[in-house]
Structure formats: C-alpha cells, structure tokens
Amino acid sequence: MSSQMCTNGKAMDEISGDGANSATLSVKPVVHSPTDGPLCAECRQLDKPFFDIKCSDCESLLYDEATTVSELFAILRQWIPQTQQNILMIIEQVRTIT
Numbered sequence: 001m002s003s004q005m006c007t008n009g010k011a012m013d014e015i016s017g018d019g020a021n022s023a024t025l026s027v028k029p030v031v032h033s034p035t036d037g038p039l040c041a042e043c044r045q046l047d048k049p050f051f052d053i054k055c056s057d058c059e060s061l062l063y064d065e066a067t068t069v070s071e072l073f074a075i076l077r078q079w080i081p082q083t084q085q086n087i088l089m090i091i092e093q094v095r096t097i098t
C-alpha cells in the first residue's frame with residue numbers, strides 16, 4: 001500500500017520531472033561525432049594517454065566553455081576508476097552544455 005513512499009522514489013520523481021519539463025519529447029536527438037578527450041598542454045607534453053581528472057589543468061578543461069559534448073563523452077569512454085568516481089560531475093557538465 002505504501003510501497004511508493006520511500007525516499008528513493010521521491011528522488012527519482014524529481015529527476016524525471018526535471019527532464020520532462022525541459023527536453024524529453026520536443027527536442028530532436030543530436031548526434032555528437034566521436035572525438036578524443038581533452039588534455040591540458042602539460043599532459044599533452046607528457047604524452048599521457050588519457051584525460052587525467054586528477055590534474056588540475058585537465059579538470060579545469062571540464063568546465064571550459066570550449067569543451068564539447070563529444071569530448072566529455074570521450075572522457076566517459078575512458079572507463080577507468082577516476083572517470084567512474086567523477087561520473088556525476090561529467091554528466092552534470094554534459095547537461096550544462098546541452
């Protein structure tokens with residue numbers, strides 16, 4: 001009878017309600033063509049293979065207006081612990097841009 005009253009359910013309602021208000025049905029899907037993840041100049045010089053979220057210059061690229069959704073998805077594809085631990089932050093950035 002009261003199975004829908006748990007706090008988890010409430011949080012999910014808030015999330016889906018937000019999406020329904022802004023973007024769900026009326027917006028056409030957008031294709032973001034794949035690209036490499038962003039790297040700061042220093043990491044590029046060090047020839048690092050991955051966007052390094054622990055590097056403060058790379059991290060600031062996350063919030064850079066020039067960083068594209070494609071690049072954020074490239075970071076998400078680096079399925080390493082640093083990405084996994086910061087996935088909410090990255091998703092939030094995708095939401096901010098789109």
Ligand SMILES: [Zn+2]
Nearest residue numbers: 040043055058
């Ligand atoms: Zn860096």
